[in-house]
Amino acid sequence: MAAATRSLLKNRKALFTKKVFHAQIALTVRQDKVPILSGDGPYNAQARKWLEDHFKAPLVVLTPSCTAALEMSMLLMEVKPGDEVIVPSFTFSSTATAVVLVGATPVFVDCDPQTLNIDPEKIKHAITPKTKGIIVMHYAGISCNMMRINQITQAQNLFVVEDAAQCIGALYNNHQIGTQSAAAAFSFHQTKNISCGEGGCLVVNDPQLLERAQIIRDKGTNRQQFFQGQVDKYTWMDVGSSYLMSDLQADYLLGQLKKLNIITKKRRSVWQAYHDGVQELEEQKLLQRMHVPDGAYINGHIYYFLMPTPALAETAIRKLQEKGIKATGHYVPLHNSPAGKKYGRVSGEIKHASDCASRLVRLPINPEMTNEEVSLIIQTTKDLIIILS
Template identity: 35%
Template sequence: MPKVVFNNPFFFNNVRKNIDKVLKTKIKETTGGKVFYKKSCTFLEKKLKAKKVVITNSCTAALEVAALLINVKSGDEIIMPSYTFVSTANAFVLRGGKPVFVDIRNDNLNINENLIEKSITKKTKAIIAVHYAGVPCEMDKIIKIGKKYNLFIIEDAAQAIFSKYKDKFCGTLGDIGCLSFHETKNITSCEGGAIILNKKKFFKKASIICNKGTDREYFNKSLRKYYSWRGLGSSYIPSEITCAILYSQLLNYKKIFNERKKIWYKYYLALKKINSKLIENKKLYSKDVSINYHMYFIICKDFRVRTKILNVLNKIGIISTFHYIPLHMSKIGSMYFKKKLNVTEELSKKIIRLPLWIGMNQNKVIEKLKKILNN
């Protein structure tokens, strides 16, 4: 019997058509004046009701741009959850920043907003809100803290495109938002990302940063006779082929959303019927939020149970996995942070992520999981 892989990106027919258009053009510009790059930016600005969106090579690149935009310097402290991908920390460490890790909530694995304030010092520069599994953080409280202490609020919305917090899209609530279009994400361009600029003061600086530190964008718009080196930056703008793939996916975002929602709820209802003491199966979000059905995970009774379930699933060809090793427990992370984070450490040992992709054989996964849990 064929394997049920953990992830399998779904592409629509117009992807090939868009790529062919790019390949047939005589001038294959890579940093400006591009059809699909501009269309993708405009689409996201309109859909998200965002002031400005810049498509980047990756969410990692978007986070690095964010660190440059807020001018992170040596010794600046950046508050963030430890339960996140390494790019959340790396982007700021590269600029000399120090990650200050805060424990997560027991229900949705997002940063515990009630623990943030006691981690703030005179060196604190920003708070990073990571919307884990596409479930929005408690942004009202986080934004209130940011205003009280004059801190930047950056949303790592890598997993949360089109998720909403109180009718506003993730990535548009703080000062800056970062999205991912990696192959594992709902909307994918194979590799890619975007930075959402919610303050006009960031627009010009972001353009310089993303264009290798030059004012080339203004040169391309005939607003300059030449372009030159104006500040720090790098090659953060993706190719037009990447944007051609992205735009075709964006046009089909409703289909993607609806299909993932069906799969998500089928897991939820099926596992709810099992009612096993070996796992927790919760909705994990409140009435104030709407999610994008990015991920379906279960929380096992303990590490031993998780290990046994994962071993059996993978042995029978259902590729499931755990998630992050908490950053504060890593070799590098422990150099910056020495405290324990009890909830983070406990839940990271219990989580299992189940396959979730359009076209998968979900019945097989549910049947086998039922059998494992009942036995």
């Protein structure tokens, strides 16, 4: 089995991020059919329209990255120095950096050990008179408990922004993730299910934020009103930055968006094979599988399991990589990071984020994996974990 695994995976390395290349994109570029390379060209318009229809949102703006979308959301929510924004400790740095860049303080709280998403009850206890709002992050394309989170925040008149970087194609109670808040940020980075290399978008759900969102994204000007013939000149109106995606990237993105259902179906198939494949190991208490709550429809972005100890997780990752399987861990909880200690503060005890992060093992997943590859990865993983036990 080991020899077969090495032979099959030697060149492919069971990559996390093998993208589906849309042939029409190459043809479009070769024939020089992208008339505008900067933002706000025809492919931007088509991709935005596709996303607005997908999310049933009044406005979607394409951005250079999900990080940029999160930064834009903090300007949109008028977060200022002296404010606090509650964030999960178990998340990517961009979630907290967006808060710090506007001079506010990220307040780190613990996760739910079942889903690794932010614990709503920890949010409740972290609220102070300085709290302006919450950024939640939906890990692995599995939604946070938005019903409970919205109950808490609405009672306190706090905003909610969703870091939905991993969530394109995932649902929560039959709603697209990213539609249960004022705004939501998505990623189209190389590592995501849908990619244009670098890119993202901000889904704006609150109608009261639409006009200002257009101003912030375009250097703080009312240039969009100028383009629409509403003013004869455009001028500086508010704070903002250049949060535009180039039309060449939008062309690439549009080709992938049109394949979202196909890509999601393939990734879900790999995810389910992994989940079924390691069930026996969970029954033997050799690992803990991902937990998918009722109402969650996964998009197959990540498959992970938790080993019993950090040492076993580190060994499993190293041994799988030696066999050509690119297994990895994931985030170092932000409250333990140098920048987290410098710029943020902790609310309550954070034990689950640290514990789960230290025991987490991710298996590679992409839509072009063959059944043979998936089967070999499952068998190799099972054999290794049994040996380690």
